[in-house]
Amino acid sequence: MGIFGALTTAVGGLRAGSYALENISGNIANSQTTAFKRIDTSFLDLVPQTALTAQLAGGVTAQSRSTNSVQGDVQAASVATFMAINGNGFFAVQKPGAFTDGSPVFDGVDRYTRRGDFQLNKDGYLVNGAGYYLEGVPIDPTTGNPAGSSPEVLRFKNDFLPAQQTTKIDYRANLAAYPLTTQHDTSVPGSELLRPGSFSSGHNPVVLGTPAAPYTDAAVTGTAQSNKATPSVANSASTALSGAAGTNSISSNFVAGDTITINGTVYTFVASGATGNQFNVTDTIGTLLTTINGITNSSPASSIAANGAITLHSGTNADLLIQSSNTTALQALGFTGSAVANRGGGGTVGTGQVIGNDATTFRDESIAGGSVTAYDVSGAPVNLQFRWAKTDSASLGAGHTDNWNLFYQVDPNATGTNVAWQNVNINFTFGANGQMSPAIASVTLNNAVVNGVSLGNPVINFGTGGVTQFADSNGNVQVNQIQQDGFPAGQLQSVSVSTNGRIVGNYTNGRNIDLAEISVATFNGTNFLKRIDGGAFEATDESGAALFGKSGTIVGSSLESSNTDIADEFTKLIVTQQAYSANTKVITTTNSMVQDLLNVVR
The missing domain is CATH 2.60.98.20 (Flagellar hook protein FlgE)
Known part of the structure; x- marks a missing residue:
């Protein structure tokens, strides 16, 4: 090839360096673009066919190297419809080919993007910042499962969610x-x-x-009580309802004028000469129990135990309720407040x-x-x-x-x-x-x-x-x-993205209903997709057809950052600049050698 071959090789080196510089420039320019995938530059040597002993380093050419499979950082966002893919996969999207009466007309060609800054527009479509419309599969509201498998452009209207009766x-x-x-x-x-x-x-x-159920007798037993005798012993049927200290009488006396009510009948205590619904204050516990037994007609009868505890029975005719105006004296009989025995059974x-x-x-x-x-x-x-x-x-x-x-x-x-x-x-x-x-x-x-x-x-x-x-x-x-499981009717007021990759409708009745499942596509040849404007890609023969079903996870209220590393790009910028300068030096040297050759002719 000689001296002129060296000159053309250096020109090829300048061209390759310029191509690399253009990619570096684009990467830096898009370092803040959502989900941008940087383009690296790959250099290839071009070697002419020569004898084994006459081989040359050859020329150079440059081509792009995609990084579609390299994920950027996932960062939280405040918009509920923003989303990012953590792992492999692309959102399936379409872009309108035209608009008729203000409504988009889609060309039916699926594109794919990692850019997830989708928001609802006025027509109910989820559109990202580059103008691409999100695709997915609607959810059957009855079963909660996807209604089909083919993705379609999603649209959410402000329809009412019908009321559901409690079942x-x-x-x-x-x-x-x-x-x-x-x-x-x-x-x-x-x-x-x-x-x-x-x-x-x-x-x-x-x-x-x-x-x-037949009525049954009920019993209530008071606490054991002792009399005022010296020494004190347990109350018995012969214990008087009133008496002086040291006598066989209850610990706190009933006095004239006190009353005791048995099942609604009021009995009054008198000093002596009791008649009708009266008790003498000197009457005994046995006299009181006899009166109660006459009212309740219970069997077994109400009685007092050897320890001074009184057991009252209701009988089957009525519930037993005993109250007294002198609660202290009633307590001396073993009952606090009142004595209650409610019979069992009864009713129709x-x-x-x-x-x-x-x-x-x-x-x-x-x-x-x-x-x-x-x-x-x-x-x-x-x-x-x-x-x-x-x-x-x-x-x-x-x-x-x-x-x-x-x-x-x-x-x-x-x-x-x-x-x-x-x-x-x-x-x-x-x-x-x-x-x-x-x-x-x-x-x-x-x-x-x-x-x-x-x-x-x-x-x-x-x-x-x-x-x-x-x-x-x-x-x-x-x-x-x-x-x-019931709810009233409600109107769609907002949508959000769930962790399982579904669009969730939030209704005015407080219900959150799955509306659609987001379609995420993967490719066997991810880095062979064709780049188009707005961070989108098209499938090629080398990438293979889109595959649905196996992908990374969708993260709601998040966005993926550019995978451009500024520090790395600056380093490549320096290297590229040095290589470019070196190639210009080769051209200068070659030119000097050509001038020397021309001088020989003179």
């Missing part, structure tokens, strides 16, 4: 083994239970069809409903079970309240089990015989381990109407072990979950 309620709770109802009295067995006999005749609220056949007249009684004998806002078919809301009532307790002995009934409120303003609460008409029975036995997975509220709003037939799902009965010092229902 199921997920419920998880623990019922206190001993419910602290308003009527409970730890000294009175069974006082924490729902008492059918306390409700209006013919309106027993327990499970529909439950046979009426179970109707499964609480009427308005019995609403207060029902609330006093049950505990709150939580509430949830449910919706009818038109999306009208209604407050669905639950209450639990314990109807039997294993603590009462043989033949008894821990049994509960669940009620929901029908009408908070019910009066008279109108239904206030409805029993779900299932007995919830619990074993000693606190678990339902048998297990009840769900219950259907048939033709449920709450406060005039029809809810259809919603199902309450308890799941496996969803309702338990364990001891609770608060004595209430600990509701762990109460969630329903």
